Structure formats: structure tokens, C-alpha cells
Amino acid sequence: MIIEPYYQIFKDKLKEVKFKDMKTLVSTVAKFEQEIYPDFDKNKLLCPIVLDADGVRIRSGAHRYEYFKNKYESTRCYVSTTSSEAKFLQYLNAFCWRNHPVKRIDYLMGALSRKGRN
Numbered sequence: 001m002i003i004e005p006y007y008q009i010f011k012d013k014l015k016e017v018k019f020k021d022m023k024t025l026v027s028t029v030a031k032f033e034q035e036i037y038p039d040f041d042k043n044k045l046l047c048p049i050v051l052d053a054d055g056v057r058i059r060s061g062a063h064r065y066e067y068f069k070n071k072y073e074s075t076r077c078y079v080s081t082t083s084s085e086a087k088f089l090q091y092l093n094a095f096c097w098r099n100h101p102v103k104r105i106d107y108l109m110g111a112l113s114r115k116g117r118n
Contacts, residue, residue: 003072005048007096013089014048014076017055019069022077024058046100047093049077050086060090 008014045068049061058065059080068075080086 001072002074002076003045003068005076006044006046006100007093008048008076009092009096010078010089013078013080015051015055015079016074017049017051017077017079018074019065019072021056022049022051022058022065022069023056024062024065026058026062045075047096048089049075050089050093051077051079052086053079053081055079059086060093 002016045064047061047064049064050059051057052059055077061077078089080089
């Protein structure tokens with residue numbers, strides 16, 4: 001069973017990846033788990049996990065990975081091609097998470113285009 005991220009801004013960068021095939025180098029922090037896991041219970045997966053170009057190593061989303069890995073078989077992840085792109089996708093996810101609940105994709109696209117004009 002797949003869990004779909006709510007925000008899928010760059011669909012061409014998304015790839016379905018099995019949780020068992022992902023690897024994380026960062027351990028989760030218990031305090032963060034206590035604060036963020038209730039959000040996962042409520043909102044499910046808001047933002048895609050960001051992976052390196054190999055489609056395996058997690059660049060952003062270790063907590064999402066830990067929470068959902070035993071509940072679902074796979075998810076759609078952003079697979080970056082460069083470290084700069086991975087950083088951009090991490091910032092995009094942070095923007096989406098901070099501004100949730102956003103009900104319309106046009107809000108996000110407008111915000112991204114306004115940022116480019118500044």
C-alpha cells in the first residue's frame with residue numbers, strides 16, 4: 001500500500017520508492033517525535049521525502065520515514081539530481097509544512113512565483 005504526499009508540487013521529480021529500500025543516516029529525536037508525530041496522525045504525509053540521486057539515501061524526511069515505514073509499503077519521494085536541488089526541495093517542503101493547511105495548489109504556485117520576483 002502506498003501513502004501519497006499531500007503536496008506534490010514537482011510531479012516529474014517524484015518517484016515511488018519502497019520504504020524498505022530507503023536508508024537514513026540520521027536518527028530521530030524523541031522530543032521531536034513527541035511534537036511532530038501527532039501531526040502525522042492528523043494530517044498523514046504532507047510533504048514528500050527527499051532522496052539523493054541514488055533514490056535510496058534520505059536527505060530530508062527521516063522522521064516521516066520512521067513514522068510511516070511500518071504502516072505503508074511505499075511513498076512518492078522527490079529524487080534530487082544535485083545537492084543544490086535537494087536543498088531547494090527541502091526548503092520547499094518546509095514552506096509547505098509551515099503554511100499548511102493550504103487547500104489550493106494555486107496558492108503555493110503564486111507564493112513561489114512571488115518569491116522569484118523579490
